[in-house]
Amino acid sequence: MSRSEHSFPFLEEPARRTPVRYETEVLVVGGGSAGVAAAVAAARNGADVLLVERYGYLGGLATAGLIILLLTLDDGRGRQVVAGLCQEVTDRLKSRGAAYFPPREEWGSSDESKVRRDQRWGLLWGHGPHRVRYSVAYEPEDMKFAFNQMIEESGARLLFHAWACDPIVEGECLKGVAFQGKSGRFAVRAAVVIDTTGDGDVFAAAGCQHESEEVLPWLWFTMGGVKDVTAAIDAGAGCFRTIGAGKVLFPWGATEKLSRRIDATSPEDLTYAELECRKRVMAEVDRLRREIPGFEQSHLCRVAEQLGITESRRLRGRSVLERRDMDRSYEDAVAVTGHWTRAGAIYQIRYGCLLAQELSNLLVAGRCISVDHRVHHATKEIPACMATGEAAGTAAALAVRAGIDPPDLDVGTLRARLGEKGAILS
Ligand SMILES: Cc1cc2nc3c(=O)[nH]c(=O)nc-3n(C[C@H](O)[C@H](O)[C@H](O)COP(=O)(O)OP(=O)(O)OC[C@H]3O[C@@H](n4cnc5c(N)ncnc54)[C@H](O)[C@@H]3O)c2cc1C
Known part of the structure; x- marks a missing residue:
């Protein structure tokens, strides 16, 4: 602290x-x-x-x-x-x-195929039953x-x-x-x-x-070169489609991964979070390439420059x-x-x-x-x-x-x- x-x-x-x-x-x-x-x-x-x-x-x-x-x-x-x-x-x-x-x-449509499509894009959250929403x-x-x-x-x-x-x-x-x-x-x-x-x-x-408020920081990242994005998402890779062929977005968060919440106005807390989150994102990238079908030839596109601070x-x-x-x-x-x-x-x-x-x-x-x-x-x-x-x-x-x-x-x-x-x- x-x-x-x-x-x-x-x-x-x-x-x-x-x-x-x-x-x-x-x-x-x-x-x-x-x-x-x-x-x-x-x-x-x-x-x-x-x-x-x-x-x-x-x-x-x-x-x-x-x-x-x-x-x-x-x-x-x-x-x-x-x-x-x-x-x-x-x-x-x-x-x-x-x-x-x-x-x-x-x-507002509850058509299941459209709902599933937009879930893959990360546009639908929370508990169902879901309807298509105007999200981008x-x-x-x-x-x-x-x-x-x-x-x-x-x-x-x-x-x-x-x-x-x-x-x-x-x-x-x-x-x-x-x-x-x-x-x-x-x-x-x-x-x-x-x-x-x-x-x-x-x-x-x-x-x-x-x-x-003190929060758990997030650090989102994107990967490219994923072989079959729909199959990877449906197999539970934990990512969303994003703009660009073969690209996915990982809404990667530190919930239960970091040992403590941070005060996002404290340079000391931010330094801790920057180091820990980037270390963990790299470990996750390595695991995806090693373990998840479709990610064998994938590459890291971007890790967010800024920590995800909700509050x-x-x-x-x-x-x-x-x-x-x-x-x-x-x-x-x-x-x-x-x-x-x-x-x-x-x-x-x-x-x-x-x-x-x-x-x-x-x-x-x-x-x-x-x-x-x-x-x-x-x-x-x-x-x-x-x-x-x-x-x-x-x-x-x-x-x-x-x-x-x-x-x-x-x-x-x-x-x-x-x-x-x-x-x-x-
Ligand atoms: C993990 C996470 C997931 C989220 N998911 C979603 C989502 O899916 N969809 C959605 O719509 N929203 C989502 N949000 C919320 C949303 O991203 C943010 O709340 C929103 O972007 C905040 O916008 P803002 O302009 O208020 O603040 P910021 O985007 O934080 O902008 C503040 C700006 O001020 C600048 N600044 C700060 N301090 C100073 C200073 N002292 N002097 C000069 N410049 C300064 C910063 O550099 C920055 O550019 C999420 C947030 C997080 C953290």
Whole structure:
């Protein structure tokens, strides 16, 4: 376990002057699926936007984490509940031949052969009886490309290789965020900040209330050159089809394989998990080649660059969505999601789940929004992250235009704008 902060000695640092390298109306911190959606939505709604990402690509877990399944865009009864930017990126992937999903007329079908087909793609989870769902398997490099295109076309500015470290707080206002790059520390001043870091780095460092979970890390990987993918899956190889002939995706997890859960914000815990998971993935690859028919001539394509972290920090915001909110309607809902393991279940995500209590100009989107542990199971999924990102970005732009803080925005106006842009809210 990492040592408690209080047990360390401290170094005093001299006060320092930090250059303000950028000024922007909307600052989006973290370029995962939620951050991309937030930045694109804010820019398309007329705001000056800067998106800052610590690595050199977009998508976060949805690309470098090899979590390459959009689960799900429907309610499990054949009705689409997530559209907007998530539908747009799906269309872009489809046009490049980089996505598989069942056609609309099959959603909700209980035809056994279609259900079995989509189980092989990893699109159906949870207990049966199953029905075909609107979920999407895709190629991660095409997703990175699609996200790059969407950001460029939107007019949002993008900055890679800068790590958000210190929010600059004055009273109830976030004046901006300080970042660390290789060339030094610099600040971005913004009217509204959106925390889409997945781990809530901005709201945590700004002192906002939040909850934290320790998790077992995952590390997904892909293999190619598999002789008969369908036969291998049906023989129990533990993998899914993925885009590309002879390729499979292993949703490999550490559940019961690692000796302990980790705090995904602790460098010590992450180092332990990176080493252990990569060691175990290689042992699994060797076993597959040795023991599983069809894998004799197979090769490792990719191991996820990023550990699969389902949960770390969650905001405790102005509203907290709880399990009893399932299937409830809210007039202040700004996004809707189905449930990937519970067909028929719906959550309407309230605007207050994206708003920090303590700060007037901080929005949060993606897997660290204000929900309880059970609801997080649904709202952490990529389509839901994109829907909350789209809502946060739209809210930020509308607030900036109106010259007000996001909590003062009329939710009816926000909902109307989201609807005009293609989001589904009811
Ligand atoms: C094992 C596993 C299986 C899953 N299965 C599925 C599935 O099948 N289907 C599905 O839809 N969802 C699935 N999920 C959930 C989903 O992948 C994630 O919850 C979702 O991708 C999170 O998106 P996000 O944008 O909120 O966060 P992330 O993808 O984590 O993006 C955060 C981004 O912020 C950047 N960042 C972080 N900190 C900083 C900082 N301080 N400064 C600058 N940048 C920073 C990161 O580099 C990253 O790009 C799964 C998750 C896991 C872990």
